[in-house]
Amino acid sequence: MMKEITIEPVTRIEGHLGIHATIDTESRRVKNAHAAGAMFRGLEIILRGREPSEAVLITQRACGVCPVPHAVASVIAVDQTYQASPPPMAVVIRNLVHGAEQLYDAEVGVINLEGPDYSEHAVKSFNPDWWDEAARTRAERSDIHGFRTIADIMRALNPMEGELYLRSLLVQKAGHNMAAIFGAKHPHVHSFVPGGVAKANLSPSDIESYLTLLMHHVAFTKELVTATDDLLDFVLAQGYDEVGKRPVNLASGGAFDDPDAYSAVYGEMTEWGRRRMVSPGMILNGELVTTDLLEINVGVREYTGSGWYSDDWEEEFKTDPAGKRISREHPWNKRTEPMPAEYGRWDDAYTWVTSPRWWNWKGDGRDHVIEVGPLARMWVTAKAGLVPASTGNSIRFELPEALVPGFKYSEAMEVEWKIPEWPNAVERVRARAYYHAYTAHCMLEMATRMLELMKAGKTGVWNEYKKPDEGIGYGVTEAMRGMVSHWCVMKHGVIHNYQYQAPTTWNASGRDADGRPGPYEEAIIDTPITEVGAPDGWKGIDIVRVVRSFDPCLGCAVHVYVGDKKKEHELLPFALPIK
Amino acid sequence: MTEELNLIWVEGQDCAGCTISLKQASNPTLIEVITGAIPGLDGLKLVYHPTLMFEWGEDASKVLVDAMDGKYDPFVLILEGAIPDETRAGNGVYCAIGEYEGRILKLNEVIDALSKRCAAAVAVGTCASYGGVVHGEPNPTGAKGLRDYLGEGWKGGLGLPLVCIPGCPPRPDNIVQALGHAVLAARGLAPPPALDELNRPDYLNTATAHEMCPICGYYSEGVDAHKFGETGCLGALGCKGIITHCNASKTWNDGYGGCTNTGAPCFGCADPNFPDPPVSPFFAKAPVTPFVTETLKGTLGHVKMGLERFKGRTI
Structure with a gap:
């Protein structure tokens, strides 16, 4: 028998998402699935005709959960558009703000958004057979996280009352405060400007404040990764390895720039991209095909797919600034016009999310469905061998000793994340926890870089620039939930075309013109159903665990850009007048 | 309960x-x-x-x-x-x-x-x-x-x-x-x-971000920042604190951050018109009128406060 299930809204995510699935109740497998983005704002519409520098502020409003990666990708795109390279201290500050956000975001994702799906509350309701087993199973790493059994960890994840749930809410505050030290506020930081950052009176006391809060995360991450490992190993042992499984087609934009290498020059992205602390790269069928950001950019295609948009636009650019052929669907060419239509027509257009695909232009010449996220970037970084922690099949590093009151483990700890067999729901959550640890490690190093620059007297945070009349830029980095890319085209000193692809644009994408499902859909299709009870009463716990493992962020994913607008600008003294 | x-x-x-x-x-x-x-x-x-x-x-x-x-x-x-x-x-x-x-x-x-x-x-x-x-x-x-x-x-x-x-x-x-x-x-x-x-x-x-600004003394003294990172009033860099009613200029949370406190101009995100004029373009100077009013009020205010200081103690 086939059972249809509609999950609208999917809660504990950012934004408005609905899932429509068909389950074969005999084989207990999902047969078909559609993901629908159900809210539309049109942020890019308001960008046209504005100063490109304003995009850095406006595009952050795509997402209040992960605004800083939008700010980073946007400011890189606008640095290039203005040809305004920042001084090294500004790059360090951007990294520190970015890392601060990743720390809060990982905790909230693993514990407060995804955690309740594995809590006592959920397990007793949906997988009661797990509960007795969990109560009997001793937690292997209890000397670090303090929970005796797996059931204790599950109890600590109970929403609004569990110990881990509440402590995570408390610790995550430190991430926002760290971001505010250099970003003025968070969410939506106000200090990122082309050519640098707006931070006055920079002093070592700023980095001391930052480090104080960072050490809370260093202490907490030891509990986070070990408790997550114990819990997820248990869940895997209950036969969960095929829940949310999909092929190894993964991408990372890389993150945390090297202050000595970063520049506002598009052609130099290959070099500085490879010097990022989180590596960029594209993995197709398990093979790392490139770590070159320019090659990744050239292959990006954004189809309207099953989105409520028109695909009628002109091809404006045939090549990128380096002369490589780009497609008509490349975001520098793409235009989107909304065409709202009836909700729930699954065989037609059914979502506000477009369908980005990656064109393997140097290889098989075909388009590929790509997943992004912490699992993807950890996978790429582990394989690429571009950073000291990368071993080829794992990421290994040490967290220092940190005796912070209120935390359970103060010793130094070696952390190693290993590439799993395939992507699935459990491994996505695990990678998010380990990325928390890796970010803490990276930010400790970045804090040292800041002090070195101060000692060398390189305290400038902004380079004055002369804004050109025309320009083009591509900025890319990693949000918590994956690769985020921004493309800017400036004409007559204002935005002519601005496009962004959020991680969820990739992950939540619907069917493309060839009928291929997007990553959420791929991961849900064929997922086994473990939920107990009669099929009529199924709530779809396995499906929401799959979807939440991607940490959806629909506010980001949904976008559009139409219309034309000219404005009179009163310009800054250092900017050229607009014709 | x-x-x-x-x-x-x-x-x-x-x-x-x-x-x-x-x-x-x-x-x-x-x-x-x-x-x-x-x-x-x-x-x-x-x-x-x-x-x-x-x-x-x-x-x-x-x-x-x-x-x-x-x-x-x-x-x-x-x-x-x-x-x-x-x-x-x-x-x-x-x-x-x-x-x-x-x-x-x-x-x-x-x-x-x-x-x-x-x-x-x-x-x-x-x-x-x-x-x-x-x-x-x-x-x-x-x-x-x-x-x-x-x-x-x-x-x-x-x-x-x-x-x-x-x-x-x-x-x-x-x-x-x-x-x-x-x-x-x-x-x-x-x-x-x-x-x-x-x-x-x-x-x-009630108060504007300018009135709440921890560095608004620079405005009174006539010290403008002309580059990001410089010490001084951020008005020339596009600060809209003078027209935005907001208390985020001095601190964001727990004493950390705060827009102008950090060196970032106010972009008027608490203003009903955000993200449109008069708070945008974000990096353009705020309209002149409030500055004129502020200067007049400020000049009279300085005179009044100066005279007050010469008066004898009244409490």
Whole structure:
């Protein structure tokens, strides 16, 4: 028998998402699935005709959960558009703000958004057979996280009352405060400007404040990764390895720039991209095909797919600034016009999310469905061998000793994340926890870089620039939930075309013109159903665990850009007048 | 324990940034509110919040449907995000927030129904208050804030007018404190919050970011910053603090950050016009008129204060 299930809204995510699935109740497998983005704002519409520098502020409003990666990708795109390279201290500050956000975001994702799906509350309701087993199973790493059994960890994840749930809410505050030290506020930081950052009176006391809060995360991450490992190993042992499984087609934009290498020059992205602390790269069928950001950019295609948009636009650019052929669907060419239509027509257009695909232009010449996220970037970084922690099949590093009151483990700890067999729901959550640890490690190093620059007297945070009349830029980095890319085209000193692809644009994408499902859909299709009870009463716990493992962020994913607008600008003294 | 009061937090055309801000609040923290640790703010039940609630799918939508039928009376309605004009979407939908028994729940229908029943209503953030970034020119979805959507004279079941907490997002403590005040007022434990003509609590938004600015002394002394990172008033770099009523210039949360305190100009994100003029272009100088007024007031003020200092001690 086939059972249809509609999950609208999917809660504990950012934004408005609905899932429509068909389950074969005999084989207990999902047969078909559609993901629908159900809210539309049109942020890019308001960008046209504005100063490109304003995009850095406006595009952050795509997402209040992960605004800083939008700010980073946007400011890189606008640095290039203005040809305004920042001084090294500004790059360090951007990294520190970015890392601060990743720390809060990982905790909230693993514990407060995804955690309740594995809590006592959920397990007793949906997988009661797990509960007795969990109560009997001793937690292997209890000397670090303090929970005796797996059931204790599950109890600590109970929403609004569990110990881990509440402590995570408390610790995550430190991430926002760290971001505010250099970003003025968070969410939506106000200090990122082309050519640098707006931070006055920079002093070592700023980095001391930052480090104080960072050490809370260093202490907490030891509990986070070990408790997550114990819990997820248990869940895997209950036969969960095929829940949310999909092929190894993964991408990372890389993150945390090297202050000595970063520049506002598009052609130099290959070099500085490879010097990022989180590596960029594209993995197709398990093979790392490139770590070159320019090659990744050239292959990006954004189809309207099953989105409520028109695909009628002109091809404006045939090549990128380096002369490589780009497609008509490349975001520098793409235009989107909304065409709202009836909700729930699954065989037609059914979502506000477009369908980005990656064109393997140097290889098989075909388009590929790509997943992004912490699992993807950890996978790429582990394989690429571009950073000291990368071993080829794992990421290994040490967290220092940190005796912070209120935390359970103060010793130094070696952390190693290993590439799993395939992507699935459990491994996505695990990678998010380990990325928390890796970010803490990276930010400790970045804090040292800041002090070195101060000692060398390189305290400038902004380079004055002369804004050109025309320009083009591509900025890319990693949000918590994956690769985020921004493309800017400036004409007559204002935005002519601005496009962004959020991680969820990739992950939540619907069917493309060839009928291929997007990553959420791929991961849900064929997922086994473990939920107990009669099929009529199924709530779809396995499906929401799959979807939440991607940490959806629909506010980001949904976008559009139409219309034309000219404005009179009163310009800054250092900017050229607009014709 | 105080009588139970339900909170229904609806997300419209939003980014969840106000929720993320609320989670940082310190005085009190969200944890202290949800665990009922604070007298007067205990007995609160957050029965619907899409980013925090355990339930999903039809179980979640049922809460809204039941609330429309009165099952959760009395409740405070909280909106995050703007409300689109669905008539522009034809037979499509700009903002669906749920599905119940095969029917889509559109944001505007839910707001229409809940605003008739709620004891009080609070708009969190500039989008929910006045439209915010979503209603930026040319406002593709016809988005509105709750103030325009409900009409200026709207009052909740307890006779309280709409409370708007602008900011993109508002400061964490602004949200939790203004919400807390609305709850105390709804329970008759405190006088209703005094609101200005834009429904903002006076104690949060009377002063401009300029008046609250920790470095506004530079303005008086005539020290301008002309480069980012320089010490001085940020007016020449585009600061809109002089026209924006906001208390985020001196600190963001727990004493960290703060827009001008950090060296970042105010971009007017708490202004009803955000992201359009006069607060944009963000990096262009604010309109001249308020500066002229400020200079006149400032000059007279300096003379008055100077003379005051020569007078004998009066207390």
